[in-house]
Amino acid sequence: MFGRRRVNDSLAHVGRIHAADRDTALVLARETHFRHNEAVDYAVVRSDQLHHVDDKSILERHVDIDYRLQAGYSGFRDKRAAAREAAERRGMTDLQTRPAPGRDVSSEST
């Protein structure tokens, strides 16, 4: 069973229903999963229509993939400040702050 909480929400899995066919599932789902105003829309898919990935080992990771995760960027501000200081100590004083994306640099210089 999938339900949509609000009109613009995506369908989200809410659980299962045991029923002999599609129509029975749709009639009974209202009370099984949506009896407390949980949804503005719902849908059912036969469980044998779900195609599971055969080789679940392809989900395993054996190397560090921190750079793909938000957690890999924690403390970024401090790291950047430290890098800047180190660069200045080495005399790299012309290190520029990059303009924020979308800012029109040419108009700023006037």
Next chain:
Amino acid sequence: MTTVRAATGLAVPALDSPRAQLLLVLGDDDLVNGHRASHWTGVAPAIELDLAFATIAQDGVNHADLWYQLIVTDELSSDDDHVRVAVDAIGLGRQPDRYRHAILCERPPRDIAFSLARHIVVDHVVAVRLSVLQGSSDPAIAGLATKLAWEQRYHLQHADHWLARLAGAGGEHRRRLEDALAVVVAEAQGLFEPFDGEEEVVADGLLPVDHREIRARWVEAMTPVFDGLGLADLLAIDTVPDEASGGRCGRHSPDFTDDLWPEMTALYRSDPGASW
């Protein structure tokens, strides 16, 4: 507590007016039918049917509460303590012979085929009645009928679904449903018996049409439903068996007086007027 209890005896409003009698017919059918449907809560053949049927049963009791409120006051006021006390007194504080529901509603659940057959037949009668009452000259009755008709749509969807499934399945499913429907449709004719005050409420437009016309509209509504499933012959039944006649006048069977009524009212009678 003592004052509430003392007041309870006075809280039952006069139930003799034609308007009150109409509201009792509507409320009592829903209340008693709801109680009998609630039998399946926890023991239905499947958990999903259990949940759906429990809701339908609860709706029946709730709808009865709402009809009774209109006996006490002109507009719905569920939160008013005086209304609550009076509604409980109407629903649970009457002697069995003051109830106006049809005898079909009080029959024990027997098996799931019987309960579903009663659900199919009675909920269609209720739907026709709600549609008629939306044209009531009493704005409170018309307004409530409109609200309840909205909820009634799920009852009909659920009822018609099981009718089609069981009748279409053939074999034992079909046979047991047919046997149950034969009994239920015959006893359902008791729903169309006139009640005290019916002539007055029809003349005043509170109930826009009488029991004969309600029956005719019910037959009209059921015809396409039964026709497609080869069950149209059931609609030729137009006489009520003696033992299922008289509910509208307060003549009830032992299924009510000795079974459902004592159980349904036991808690209320243990401490009338208590707030639960």
